[in-house]
Amino acid sequence: MASINPNGPLKGRTAVVTGASRGIGEAIAARLAMEGARVVCSARTAESGDSKLPGTLHDTVDRIRRAGGEATFIKADLSVAEDRERLIEQAVEAYGPVDILINNAAVTFFIPVETFPKKRFDLMMEVQVWAPFHLSQLVLPSMRERKQGWIVNISSPAGLHPRMPYARRSGGTVYGMCKAALERFTTGLASEVYDDNVAVNVVSPGLVDTPGVAVHGLINEQTRDRVQPIEFIAEAVYRLASGDPKTLTGKIEYAEPFLKELAVQPAELV
Template structure:
């Protein structure tokens, strides 16, 4: 390991399992102190495998530094407490990875509004609010990285509507991710002169996680998938010094890892 993030402090949301847990471990392996946030803990486990405590224990056992901050990201007060705890423990936040999301799948015409509000609270409002909370420090230091995890479902269905799109089960989830992408590019423009980069990045192929497998979106043995380690590597690259000029983009992991990035220039 190169310890390319030595001295940096990163908040990673949705870090109890799947993509978030792998990202947290990868950033920690490169020297970042990780503040892992999620709802699922040893005391209050979720219905899917993996807890915040397990993620943090694995990082610390391998020589990294991480703390667990149990957080309901739908709650504004708990979001504020998350950032406050990160700053209290480590003094700053250099990297924010907005990975947490919740997904329900149902046609838009029949979608439960309470579930829709929860999806937006975690997938859109939380990234907005957490960004607001960490930006003052990032701007004062003249550097920072905000990475928002997105998905191909943000893209518009083909016209005429494909049979897959006509099912409508991903419409609301895609709506959340499309909003997150627009937020990313807009915020990137606002903070460009402050040395802070903001990007949206997603996998090039579907990632088999406890969530996607549980919902029947894919299977563990599906060969046409992407391992979460690939996406984590792309996030790591976005957080590094070499990507200081990469901002305002909507990226796919494998494409980005194959790019030649000019250090310190706009892309």
């Protein structure tokens, strides 16, 4: 039975998880809390009515606290620089310097290139590329000073180059651009901060049954057999957010194969 271990490997560490009101972010927040982390959950949806989708930051924090974990939430719009700065400032005020940053938040529009509006292009790049970059800038000085830190960026197989034979796509080119940029940022930053004992990695979830995925209709009869349990992603993130920065860094890992390589079964979530 799933439970919180307050004396787990992440005891005393502060983790910030973006996009934590539902889906993958909520699962990651729960998994880190299970190992003793003090988790700061962030998203735009704090309370019921803030979004048409199910799930709120309040729900995520309540889930963790009911199980005996330590968590709080900070509502933030990651497309706004001031909100990103406030998020890190308030996280430090709440729990101390950030040890773990999970860049999971995303906003996505599936529109063909020919008709893709600049306003939506800019918003996707801001939230999925610039926000992880900026949040990393905000936490890195403390991580480097303390010689301790873990950054995990959530990507997608959409970041891979399409291969022949081409089939008609569903307007995912900009989404793929964002994820490819995020992955290149990850490996570049990993090389920059290697000597400072800071690990920077990517977890690529594959297809997961979340409210956001449902909105875009990405699970259908053709794709249903590729759906991956959310526990796989949460477990892979935990392993990369707690591993040795000298050996587990600069990696772009697909959750299920990565866990098989480690001979690890994903833990049940609280």
